[in-house]
Amino acid sequence: MRGAEVALEGVGLAYGSFWAVRGIDLDIRPGEFFSLLGPSGCGKTTILRLVSGFVEPSEGVIRIAGRDVRGVGPAARPTSLVFQNLALFPLMKVWENVAFGLEVRGVPKAERRRRAEELLELVALPGFADKRVDELSGGQRQRVAIARSLAVEPQVLLLDEPLSALDLKLRQHMRAELKAIQRRTGVTFVYITHDQGEALTMSDRVAVMSQGRIEQVGTPAEIYDAPATAFVASFVGESNPVPGRVRESGGGFVTLETALGPLRARDPRGLATGSPAILIVRPERCRLDGAGEADAVDNRVEGRIERVDFEGAFANLLVASPAGPGLVVQLANDGRLAGLAAGAPVTVRFPPEAALALPEGPLARE
Amino acid sequence: MSELFRRFGRPGGGSILATAALWALLLVVLPQLTMVELSFRPNLPAVARGGPEDVWTLANYTALWTNPLHRTIFWQTIWSSLLVTVLSLLVCYPVAYHLAQEARGDRALLLATALVIPFWVNEILRTFSWFLILSRNGLVNRVLLGLGLIEEPLALGGVGAVMIGMVYAYVLFMIFPLYNALESLDRNQIEAARDLGAPTWRIHWRIVIPHAKPGIAVGCVMTFMLAAGTFAVPQIMQSLPGGTNARWFTQIIYSYFFDGGDWNRGAAYAFALLALCLLFVAAMMRIFRVGLADIAK
Numbered sequence: 001m002r003g004a005e006v007a008l009e010g011v012g013l014a015y016g017s018f019w020a021v022r023g024i025d026l027d028i029r030p031g032e033f034f035s036l037l038g039p040s041g042c043g044k045t046t047i048l049r050l051v052s053g054f055v056e057p058s059e060g061v062i063r064i065a066g067r068d069v070r071g072v073g074p075a076a077r078p079t080s081l082v083f084q085n086l087a088l089f090p091l092m093k094v095w096e097n098v099a100f101g102l103e104v105r106g107v108p109k110a111e112r113r114r115r116a117e118e119l120l121e122l123v124a125l126p127g128f129a130d131k132r133v134d135e136l137s138g139g140q141r142q143r144v145a146i147a148r149s150l151a152v153e154p155q156v157l158l159l160d161e162p163l164s165a166l167d168l169k170l171r172q173h174m175r176a177e178l179k180a181i182q183r184r185t186g187v188t189f190v191y192i193t194h195d196q197g198e199a200l201t202m203s204d205r206v207a208v209m210s211q212g213r214i215e216q217v218g219t220p221a222e223i224y225d226a227p228a229t230a231f232v233a234s235f236v237g238e239s240n241p242v243p244g245r246v247r248e249s250g251g252g253f254v255t256l257e258t259a260l261g262p263l264r265a266r267d268p269r270g271l272a273t274g275s276p277a278i279l280i281v282r283p284e285r286c287r288l289d290g291a292g293e294a295d296a297v298d299n300r301v302e303g304r305i306e307r308v309d310f311e312g313a314f315a316n317l318l319v320a321s322p323a324g325p326g327l328v329v330q331l332a333n334d335g336r337l338a339g340l341a342a343g344a345p346v347t348v349r350f351p352p353e354a355a356l357a358l359p360e361g362p363l364a365r366e
Numbered sequence: 367m368s369e370l371f372r373r374f375g376r377p378g379g380g381s382i383l384a385t386a387a388l389w390a391l392l393l394v395v396l397p398q399l400t401m402v403e404l405s406f407r408p409n410l411p412a413v414a415r416g417g418p419e420d421v422w423t424l425a426n427y428t429a430l431w432t433n434p435l436h437r438t439i440f441w442q443t444i445w446s447s448l449l450v451t452v453l454s455l456l457v458c459y460p461v462a463y464h465l466a467q468e469a470r471g472d473r474a475l476l477l478a479t480a481l482v483i484p485f486w487v488n489e490i491l492r493t494f495s496w497f498l499i500l501s502r503n504g505l506v507n508r509v510l511l512g513l514g515l516i517e518e519p520l521a522l523g524g525v526g527a528v529m530i531g532m533v534y535a536y537v538l539f540m541i542f543p544l545y546n547a548l549e550s551l552d553r554n555q556i557e558a559a560r561d562l563g564a565p566t567w568r569i570h571w572r573i574v575i576p577h578a579k580p581g582i583a584v585g586c587v588m589t590f591m592l593a594a595g596t597f598a599v600p601q602i603m604q605s606l607p608g609g610t611n612a613r614w615f616t617q618i619i620y621s622y623f624f625d626g627g628d629w630n631r632g633a634a635y636a637f638a639l640l641a642l643c644l645l646f647v648a649a650m651m652r653i654f655r656v657g658l659a660d661i662a663k
């Protein structure tokens with residue numbers, strides 16, 4: 001099997017006057033593990049249905065392996081979709097499910113059975129051929145659905161939140177399993193999820209979506225460390241957003257006037273003086289004063305510890321400040337957490353390099 | 367049952383149960399037992415009843431096999447009812463599928479209403495509407511005459527007309543069970559099959575029909591029972607020109623009861639028909655591998 005590239009150029013889909021997605025430009029490379037990440041209702045499934053051919057775009061072009069696929073139905077596209085609810089055929093045995101695509105293609109029964117067993121081996125379900133679907137656990141069904149999709153040797157496998165129904169432990173196991181299957185087969189995976197952890201750990205690249213549009217495409221590290229918008233910053237990972245206004249800029253940094261006082265941050269977007277902006281700083285980049293060498297240029301915010309959430313390997317401190325929004329500070333459990341208790345006055349400190357100034361925009365709702 | 371006792375206490379629950387049992391005994395069991403008893407006795411004038419000739423006999427049943435006309439009509443009724451069932455299934459399956467899986471919102475509502483409204487009218491009138499369509503001056507003859515395809519009005523009566531009348535009269539009894547079964551099919555399964563390359567016929571053969579089996583069985587059983595047991599439809603459709611040959615077995619039973627005054631023979635014939643219908647139910651359950659519980663659903 002070989003993966004194919006998938007390209008979307010200015011793709012939009014309207015239901016009546018409502019655009020479910022619009023202006024989608026994507027360039028998914030052959031053999032890539034590509035994730036679409038976004039809150040529920042942002043249009044992820046819609047994009048998968050567009051690529052698999054169940055709906056045609058209202059505007060724009062979709063190319064798979066370089067070919068414009070307008071007018072080509074789902075059966076004729078080199079894609080295969082793993083449905084959000086799996087949609088296994090409950091009245092067929094496991095191997096018949098897996099071999100359904102081969103049955104359709106007129107492959108003789110013995111050969112179908114052999115191929116089905118091979119694929120079940122691939123997804124780590126040897127010996128399950130003659131089981132009924134309702135005898136399987138959630139994770140096993142998951143794998144049967146993937147085997148069924150792989151049986152037709154697609155160049156692109158489209159997966160719609162395949163792990164969302166599984167419990168946490170199984171989900172983590174299946175992440176590794178999926179990644180391994182993708183590597184073994186070399187098929188292009190387009191993977192949908194609203195779970196940012198899933199997207200970050202598994203993907204080669206991630207597209208973050210919001211309200212029918214793509215906010216940013218990049219590697220997991222780019223998405224996390226250099227979010228392009230306030231939405232991406234707040235949706236992916238924990239973050240402290242502080243709204244403010246640009247007082248001065250230059251040299252790749254800006255100083256924002258905020259309720260917490262003037263704060264300096266990196267300025268990748270070149271914000272104009274006087275424009276509204278949002279400062280983003282990750283909790284793990286914040287320190288408490290005195291916990292390391294003080295640096296004169298560090299941002300400082302005075303406050304009081306309101307709550308300590310002990311998580312084991314680390315603790316999250318909610319530091320309330322009388323002037324503005326509270327900040328979450330994440331501290332590693334290095335043996336010095338004991339002295340921190342609610343009510344203690346502290347100074348939160350973070351270097352300008354750790355903070356990011358982005359144009360004002362909607363944040364992700366928790 | 368225990369719920370009943372909990373709510374009304376032992377005496378209250380007991381009397382409710384007793385009333386229901388008495389009701390069933392008086393109105394269902396006793397009359398049927400009387401009929402069973404009648405069917406095994408000869409038809410005698412009042413004076414001979416209880417006399418030496420009044421003995422248990424199978425004669426009323428064997429008459430069905432020895433009388434060639436009755437035998438023919440019996441088998442013809444069964445055969446035609448089977449055809450009506452198959453025809454109904456063929457007509458209703460696409461409609462039910464469309465209604466359950468494809469039609470959306472207002473269209474589905476409109477279609478469902480259009481299907482149900484004729485059923486607010488009673489069976490006799492519904493059949494009569496087809497009688498009008500097929501009659502000498504009816505729609506079909508007028509259209510054919512108007513198009514110049516025929517010179518003389520056709521005599522459209524016969525077994526075919528009776529079957530059309532029945533398919534129409536019992537359409538809903540087929541559509542509803544089918545709709546119920548098809549509606550519960552996850553649309554994603556259909557799309558998954560399509561995504562894997564299955565053409566429409568194979569999606570139906572492998573996914574939709576297997577899923578709808580219990581509904582198909584229920585629809586077929588109901589339609590078959592109604593068709594085999596109907597009296598009104600053949601009675602009306604027979605009055606069409608050329609329709610006299612289309613006799614239904616129920617009409618023979620009727621005439622024994624109400625014209626011939628031979629209740630014994632009538633009862634025996636009725637039970638023979640019932641036995642065959644039950645055989646049909648059993649066969650359907652076997653073919654579709656469904657249990658009584660599935661059908662009761």
Ligand SMILES: Nc1ncnc2c1ncn2[C@@H]1O[C@H](COP(=O)(O)OP(=O)(O)O)[C@@H](O)[C@H]1O
Nearest residue numbers: 015019020038039040041042043044045046047
């Ligand atoms: N068939 C449809 N008709 C009208 N609106 C739809 C239809 N399908 C999806 N939508 C709308 O499109 C938007 C995106 O839906 P979807 O792609 O399913 O989101 P996601 O998969 O990201 O949760 C939602 O607002 C949804 O209500």
Ligand SMILES: [Mg+2]
Nearest residue numbers: 044045084160
């Ligand atoms: Mg979805």
